[in-house]
Amino acid sequence: MPNRNASAARTRTVILIVLLAALHLVILCAGFVAPYDPAAQNRDLPYAPPTRLHCWDASGFHLRPFVYAWTPTDDGYREDQTRAYPVHAFVRGDSYSFLGLADTNLHLFGVDDPGKLLLFGTDAFGRDEFSRVLLGGQISVAAGIVATAVTLLVGTLVGVIAGYYGGWIDEMLMGTTELFLVLPWLYFLLGVRAFLPLHVSPARTFLLLTCVIGLIGWARPARLVRGVVLSARTRNYVLAARGFGGSDFYLLRRHILPEAFGIVLTQAAFLVPRYIAAEVALSFFGLGVSEPVPSWGNMLSALQQYSVLISYGWLLAPAAALFVTSVMYYLLADALHSRLESR
Amino acid sequence: MKVIARLSLLVCLLAAICAAGTSSTGAPAPQAPGKNEELQRVASVSGHYGGSLSIGQRAEPKTLNPVTESDSASREIIGRLNADLIEINRATQKTEPALAKSWKTSADGRTFTLQLRKGIRFSDGQPFDADDVVFSFSVYMDEAVDSPQRDLLIIDGKPMTVTKLDPYTVRFTLPKPYAAAERIFDGFPILPKHLLEKTYRDGKIAQAWTLNAQPSEVAGLGPFRLKQSTPGQQIVLERNPYYWKVDRDNHRLPYLDALVFLSVGSEDAQVLRFEAGETDVISRLNSENYNLLVKEEPRAASQLADLGPSLEYNFVVFNLNDLSGKKLDAVARKQAWFRDLKFRQAINSAVDRDGIVRLVYGTRGTPLWGNVGPGNKLWVNQSIPHPKRSVDTARQLLKSAGFSWSKSGQLLDASGQAVEFTIISSSSNAQRMKMATLLQDDLSHLGMQVHVVPLEFRAVIDRVFQSFDYDAAIMGLGGGDADPNPEMNVWMSNGTSHLWNLGEKQPATDWEREIDQLMQQQMVTLDYAKRKRMYDRVQQLISENLPFIFLATPNILTGADARVGNFKPAVLDPYTLWNADELYIRGAGMENAGVR
Numbered sequence: 001m002p003n004r005n006a007s008a009a010r011t012r013t014v015i016l017i018v019l020l021a022a023l024h025l026v027i028l029c030a031g032f033v034a035p036y037d038p039a040a041q042n043r044d045l046p047y048a049p050p051t052r053l054h055c056w057d058a059s060g061f062h063l064r065p066f067v068y069a070w071t072p073t074d075d076g077y078r079e080d081q082t083r084a085y086p087v088h089a090f091v092r093g094d095s096y097s098f099l100g101l102a103d104t105n106l107h108l109f110g111v112d113d114p115g116k117l118l119l120f121g122t123d124a125f126g127r128d129e130f131s132r133v134l135l136g137g138q139i140s141v142a143a144g145i146v147a148t149a150v151t152l153l154v155g156t157l158v159g160v161i162a163g164y165y166g167g168w169i170d171e172m173l174m175g176t177t178e179l180f181l182v183l184p185w186l187y188f189l190l191g192v193r194a195f196l197p198l199h200v201s202p203a204r205t206f207l208l209l210t211c212v213i214g215l216i217g218w219a220r221p222a223r224l225v226r227g228v229v230l231s232a233r234t235r236n237y238v239l240a241a242r243g244f245g246g247s248d249f250y251l252l253r254r255h256i257l258p259e260a261f262g263i264v265l266t267q268a269a270f271l272v273p274r275y276i277a278a279e280v281a282l283s284f285f286g287l288g289v290s291e292p293v294p295s296w297g298n299m300l301s302a303l304q305q306y307s308v309l310i311s312y313g314w315l316l317a318p319a320a321a322l323f324v325t326s327v328m329y330y331l332l333a334d335a336l337h338s339r340l341e342s343r
Numbered sequence: 344m345k346v347i348a349r350l351s352l353l354v355c356l357l358a359a360i361c362a363a364g365t366s367s368t369g370a371p372a373p374q375a376p377g378k379n380e381e382l383q384r385v386a387s388v389s390g391h392y393g394g395s396l397s398i399g400q401r402a403e404p405k406t407l408n409p410v411t412e413s414d415s416a417s418r419e420i421i422g423r424l425n426a427d428l429i430e431i432n433r434a435t436q437k438t439e440p441a442l443a444k445s446w447k448t449s450a451d452g453r454t455f456t457l458q459l460r461k462g463i464r465f466s467d468g469q470p471f472d473a474d475d476v477v478f479s480f481s482v483y484m485d486e487a488v489d490s491p492q493r494d495l496l497i498i499d500g501k502p503m504t505v506t507k508l509d510p511y512t513v514r515f516t517l518p519k520p521y522a523a524a525e526r527i528f529d530g531f532p533i534l535p536k537h538l539l540e541k542t543y544r545d546g547k548i549a550q551a552w553t554l555n556a557q558p559s560e561v562a563g564l565g566p567f568r569l570k571q572s573t574p575g576q577q578i579v580l581e582r583n584p585y586y587w588k589v590d591r592d593n594h595r596l597p598y599l600d601a602l603v604f605l606s607v608g609s610e611d612a613q614v615l616r617f618e619a620g621e622t623d624v625i626s627r628l629n630s631e632n633y634n635l636l637v638k639e640e641p642r643a644a645s646q647l648a649d650l651g652p653s654l655e656y657n658f659v660v661f662n663l664n665d666l667s668g669k670k671l672d673a674v675a676r677k678q679a680w681f682r683d684l685k686f687r688q689a690i691n692s693a694v695d696r697d698g699i700v701r702l703v704y705g706t707r708g709t710p711l712w713g714n715v716g717p718g719n720k721l722w723v724n725q726s727i728p729h730p731k732r733s734v735d736t737a738r739q740l741l742k743s744a745g746f747s748w749s750k751s752g753q754l755l756d757a758s759g760q761a762v763e764f765t766i767i768s769s770s771s772n773a774q775r776m777k778m779a780t781l782l783q784d785d786l787s788h789l790g791m792q793v794h795v796v797p798l799e800f801r802a803v804i805d806r807v808f809q810s811f812d813y814d815a816a817i818m819g820l821g822g823g824d825a826d827p828n829p830e831m832n833v834w835m836s837n838g839t840s841h842l843w844n845l846g847e848k849q850p851a852t853d854w855e856r857e858i859d860q861l862m863q864q865q866m867v868t869l870d871y872a873k874r875k876r877m878y879d880r881v882q883q884l885i886s887e888n889l890p891f892i893f894l895a896t897p898n899i900l901t902g903a904d905a906r907v908g909n910f911k912p913a914v915l916d917p918y919t920l921w922n923a924d925e926l927y928i929r930g931a932g933m934e935n936a937g938v939r
Contacts, residue, residue, distance in 0.1 A: 041784050043698045075638070124702060124777060125784075198765050198796050198813065291780045291795045305773055306611035307631035 006339070013335040020328050027137040031096035034131035035110040035117050039292035040094060042116070042126030045070060047312050048077055050121040050129075057084060064088075069115050085115030121314035123302060127292075133317050136294035141325065143210045143295075144276035148268055150214025151275075152221055156264055159225025160252060164233060174226070177219035185216045189287060206289055213278050221267045225260045232259040262340040269333035273326035280322060296322050370395075370600035371584040376593060380462040381444055383588045385925065390590065390908050394928030395601035398920070399613040399622040403575060403606045407561060408552040409532040410482055413491040415916065420578055420604055423923050424466075425532030426564035426587070428457055428476065429525045433913035433921040436721070436825055438525050442471070442533055442564060442587070452520030452869045459511045465535045466568035466583040467559070473507040478536040478543075480505045480515075488548055494832075495527060498866075520867045522874055523828045535562045554578070566597040566924035578604045588924055598927035602920075617645075623907055626918040628900040629774060630705035636902055648912050650899040652709040652718035657775060657819040658891035659766065659782065661687065663843045663851075664811045677764055677814055680756060685744035687889040689737040692730065693785050699895045703777045707900060711893040713886045714833075715878075718896065718914055719825045722875065724882040734788050741789065754790030763792040764814035767806060770797035775817045778894055782817070807842060817894075818842065824915065827865055827878045834858050834881060843890040854888045906930065 026033055042048075053065045066086040068079040091110035098104050111117045120129035162173040192212055196205075232238060238255050246254070276296070282288045283297025291298070296318040303309045303316065373392070376382055404417040412421055430441040440446075443457035463471050483490050484502045496503055501518035508514055521527060538560065542551045552561055554574040561569045564587065567580035580602040588596040605622065607613050614632045617625045618639065628636070636647055661681035662674060680686045696710030709716055712730075715723045730736075745757035754762040766782065768775045779795040786793045798806070806813040820833060820840065832838035836850040836859050850856035858881050865877040885891070901912040901919050909925040912918050920926075 039784070041781075043695070043702060043781075046702050125780060126702075194802075198767065198794075201794075290797070291783065305631065306614060307629075307635045311631075311635065 009335055009339050013332065013339065016328060016332040016335060020332065023325065023328065024141065027134060027141055028099070030131075030134035030138050031098055032104075032106065033108045034128070034134045035091075035093060035107050035119075036128040036131045037094035037096065038127060038132040038135040038294045040127060042122065044072065045077075045116065045118075045122050045126035046124055048116075048118055048122040048126065049312075050314050051116065051118040052079070053087070054084070057081075062086070067111055067115060067117055070118075083115075085111040085117075087111055087117060120317040121312070123299070123315060124308070129299075129314060129317055132294040132299055133296070133321050136296045136299055136318060137321060137325075139206060139289055139293065139295035140276050140279050140297065140322070141272075143206060143213075143279040144272040144274075146207075147210040147214035147217070147275040147278070148271040150211055151217040151271055152264055152268055154215065154218035155221030155267075156225050156260065158218065158222040160229050160257070160260070162222070163226035163229025164248070164252060164256065166230075170226070174223065177222050180216060180219040183216060185213075186281070188216065189213075189282060209279070209282060209287065210275075213275055213282075217271065217275070221264065221271075224263050224267065228260045228263055229256055232256045262336070266333050266336045266340065269329050269336055273329040276322060276325065370581045373582060373586070373595040374584045376589055376595055377462065380587070381460040382463070382595075383440065383444070383460070384590075384593070385588055385596070386591050388590045388596075388909060388925045389592060390598045390925065390927030392594075392598050392927075393600055394598075394906075395603060396599055396624055396907065396923075396926065396928070397603040397605060397616075397622040398624050399605050399607040399616045401607060401610050401613050403608075404554065404578065404604070406553055407556060407569065407572070407578075408549070409534065410488060410490045410492075410551075411549050419917050419920060420580070421532065422565070422917055423567045423580055423602060423920060424561070424563040424565045424569065427529050427531055428459075428533065429528040431526060431529040431824070431915070433915045433918075434911050436915065438529070442476075443528070446525060448524060452524065452867075453517045455515045455517075455525060456508070457513050457515070459513065460587055461511050463564070463587040464585040465537075465562040465564055466585060467535070467538070467562040468585060469535065469537050469562070471533070471535075471564060472510045473513045474510075475533050475536045476513045477505050477507050478540060479531065479534040482534060482539075482543055482548060483531060487546070488543075492531065495530075520869055522866050522868055523824075523826045524869070526824065526826060526828075529824075533564055538562055567599075567602055570601065575606060577606065580604075586924065590925075597924040599923070602923060617902065620904070623904040624901075624910075624919050625903070626899075626901045626912065626920075628902065630703075630707040630897065630900065633707065633900040633902075634705055644905040645902050646905055646907070646910055647902040648900070649707060650901065650912055650914050650918075652716050652896050653899045653914060654716070654718050654825060655819050655821045655896050656711055656714050656716060656891075657778065657817065657894045657896065658711075659690070659815055659817055659894065660807070660842045660891050661815045662811060662813055663890070664845055665847075665851075666811060669811060671812055674812065674814060676760075680762060680764075681815070683744050684888065685740045686746075687892060689740040689744075689789065690786065691889055691892050692733050692740065693737040693789055694892060694894065695732050695781060695785050696895055697732070698781055698785075699778055702781060703774050704895065704897050707898040708895050709898070710895050713882045713893055714821065714830065714891070715882055716896045718899075721825055722827060722878055724879040726879070727882055727886045737789055748790050752790050753792065761792065762790070763794075765794040765796050766815045766817060767796045767798050767803055767813050768817040769800040769803050771800055772819075774897070775819065779817050782894075808845065811845075816842075827862070827874070827881075831862055831866065834862050834885070852888070854884045858884055 048070045051067045053067060055062055055065050064086045066084040068081050068084060070077040071080040087109055088111065089109050091107050092105050093107045093110050095103055095105040118128050118130065120133060123129055158173050162170040189209070189212060233256065238251060241251055241255060279288060279295060280297035280300060283295050283301055288297045289295050299318040308315065400416045400419065402414065402416045404420055405414050406412050406417050407421060407424065409421050409425055412418055427441050428443040429438050429446065432439045442460060444460050446455055446457045448455055459473060459476065465471055482488055483492055484496050498517055498521055499519045503518065504516045506514045539548060539551060542548050554572050556572065558569040558571065566583055566586045568583045570581040571579040582597055582600055586596055590596055605616070607616055610629065613625060616622045618636065633647065636645065640647060663678065663681055666675045666678070700706060700708040700710055713724065713727045717723055741754065747755050749755055756762060766779050768779050770776065776797055783793045783795050803816060807816050807818070833840045835841065836847040836855045841847065844851055850859055861877045861881050865874045868874045868877065899914045899918055903910040903919065906929045908927045908929045909922065911922055913921060
């Protein structure tokens with residue numbers, strides 16, 4: 001029943017791609033989906049738990065959900081039920097830059113002031129955790145994707161050259177990959193950060209660190225691609241094409257690279273979540289983007305404190321987001337891999 | 344999620360329990376008080392013998408040597424092993440007789456004649472007399488030994504002299520009168536000459552009494568003596584059977600058989616161990632951990648105490664160092680702003696100190712407008728104004744200093760340059776990092792673009808003290824004694840902690856010159872009221888000229904197991920164990936009652 005298996009794998013792949021696309025779309029439009037500015041502090045609401053959505057009150061059922069405001073008490077917060085704030089769609093709020101194109105203050109949903117819609121609660125500064133998870137996702141996911149792109153670009157190039165030309169070029173390049181594989185990259189990054197001046201804008205820190213992560217990671221895909229190229233090079237149809245006078249470039253483009261395409265795609269799906277996690281690790285060590293710009297990594301570093309970890313469970317939201325994203329990517333990698341096998 | 348977090352913590356705890364050593368048994372019985380011993384009777388204290396206390400230390404102690412110690416973990420242990428001539432009672436903040444049973448101060452305040460206790464012995468049973476005192480102080484003052492405490496014994500550039508008048512009388516002569524007077528003797532443990540003289544002669548005193556020292560090599564006059572040291576894990580102290588204090592009923596102190604100091608590695612681990620009942624006493628808690636323990640108090644039955652504001656002050660310091668000759672043009676350019684008093688006043692006015700107290704200290708803290716806070720009742724200048732936070736005032740100040748705002752709200756200086764700078768702070772200090780984030784937000788309301796840069800602690804120290812490659816830093820100082828003298832090195836223009844402008848050959852400003860004079864004067868003035876007036880003026884000058892922008896001080900938060908009797912935590916270091924000789928375990932060790 002190979003056909004049935006193949007079509008199941010195809011369906012699975014498509015579903016995962018659609019889900020991932022939706023996730024990335026939400027993160028891309030984070031400013032619009034998030035109800036608040038991720039850096040806006042509410043100093044009266046530190047560590048407020050997630051706002052509860054209500055549909056029922058004394059007067060019965062309401063189709064439009066509503067929320068109550070949190071009132072601080074001696075040991076936390078309680079709902080102030082004297083006034084209900086209905087949730088509206090397309091509200092005006094904090095201004096933000098939509099996709100870097102235009103400034104706007106339109107948000108997908110929200111409640112009227114002074115009510116607050118805090119879906120994931122707030123952090124130590126009373127900042128909306130939900131908005132921060134979305135906006136933080138932009139940094140974290142972008143870091144994963146950019147670093148993966150750099151890795152695969154370098155890795156494929158090196159792998160193809162080494163595999164195709166062989167000989168001393170191959171030996172030299174593969175020797176270099178071995179060197180890179182044994183590199184203690186965390187210490188290397190700590191060193192890189194120490195070399196930078198104090199004053200580096202978050203955007204530049206981000207770009208630099210992702211490039212460094214990407215450049216360090218190229219060794220493994222390079223070796224994989226080399227293996228594929230090596231075996232493809234000696235296939236009869238390649239030898240035949242060469243016999244007909246095909247140039248190196250033609251052979252690579254027409255026959256060899258397509259062979260490597262599958263493995264590169266699988267590697268991509270595998271590396272993106274790994275590099276998102278790398279960004280988290282770096283932020284955790286104070287090497288990522290700095291306050292008040294959120295990233296999943298620097299949000300999670302607040303949980304280093306024991307008291308925070310056990311008292312304010314909602315601050316684990318970025319970990320949950322990271323988990324969901326990673327699982328989806330790994331499933332996709334798995335689906336792509338099994339399609340590759342079944343070919 | 345909470346459940347998962349708790350479960351994983353439980354696993355950590357189980358591992359910790361397995362790793363922890365067992366506490367001691369078979370401590371030496373206290374010697375019955377002898378006729379010839381001049382013992383100190385503490386009439387207010389009663390308790391009973393037996394039991395041991397465990398204390399978790401967040402950092403590993405570096406040494407057991409009082410001559411070289413400079414970290415608080417070592418000091419916590421060394422303080423239990425040793426005794427001083429005169430001690431500051433941490434509860435009353437007043438001096439008390441210790442190894443010196445009495446003393447006389449000459450009319451000019453320059454000589455102290457101390458009567459030592461007769462017949463008392465070191466923890467190895469050897470007698471104590473004036474030779475030990477003279478030996479100890481010659482070691483502390485020896486330039487070759489370079490003890491961190493040495494500076495305190497050098498007054499106006501000259502060392503004090505110590506003379507033995509008879510086996511139980513010593514005279515200290517100071518080159519100038521010293522205002523803190525006999526308080527100076529607190530913190531100088533008396534060393535056993537019979538054990539250390541040879542080591543000292545061989546020039547090896549700094550290498551003596553490491554964590555690997557054998558218990559037989561170490562002796563002191565403190566309530567406890569070394570029993571066992573396992574570096575990296577624990578240090579066990581047992582009762583000193585010859586200790587020189589007795590309680591109300593003439594029973595020799597201490598009550599406890601043993602003290603066990605466990606190296607737990609971090610503040611959180613310290614709290615976890617205490618929560619689990621593995622350790623009995625905890626100090627220097629942060630407010631979040633304290634509140635956590637308060638929530639569990641009914642179940643855990645512990646005695647928690649919020650002692651009110653500490654003597655520590657947290658502040659922002661701007662880099663006003665002389666940068667000529669250093670390649671720091673970017674910083675030097677920004678110094679034009681930092682040097683402008685109105686710029687600093689604007690920041691002072693825009694800081695939300697209440698917000699800091701609420702969000703950083705969970706209301707267990709106090710806002711500060713000067714270097715002396717309300718915790719220091721004897722010395723605080725009550726007339727220092729406490730202006731309310733006002734962004735409008737701040738904006739007016741900036742405007743009058745020639746600053747303006749761009750269309751997007753960015754603050755520009757007179758030459759049209761955008762005001763943008765970095766604040767560094769130690770990444771391991773979560774509280775100061777939080778202050779930095781709050782300050783960043785406060786200053787954004789003034790149109791200043793502030794970048795917060797967390798750095799490793801050593802990197803912060805290096806930039807602030809050595810390379811001067813920083814714009815502003817959030818730091819903390821103070822917390823030692825309540826007296827103004829330990830503050831000398833901060834406020835004297837040539838002081839080693841004169842952070843905003845280190846290494847001034849002469850005072851850079853008139854007000855620094857005035858502070859120099861006042862601080863020197865107060866050091867040699869014996870009359871409290873006169874000294875207070877001088878120190879009030881110092882505080883006033885500081886708050887007017889703002890070399891530091893003061894933020895807040897945390898409360899001293901401590902805790903002990905409910906079984907610990909005579910627990911009297913204090914706002915002075917070492918907050919909890921200063922009366923370790925009087926602590927006892929309620930309801931434990933009654934079977935030892937006969938051993939007296």
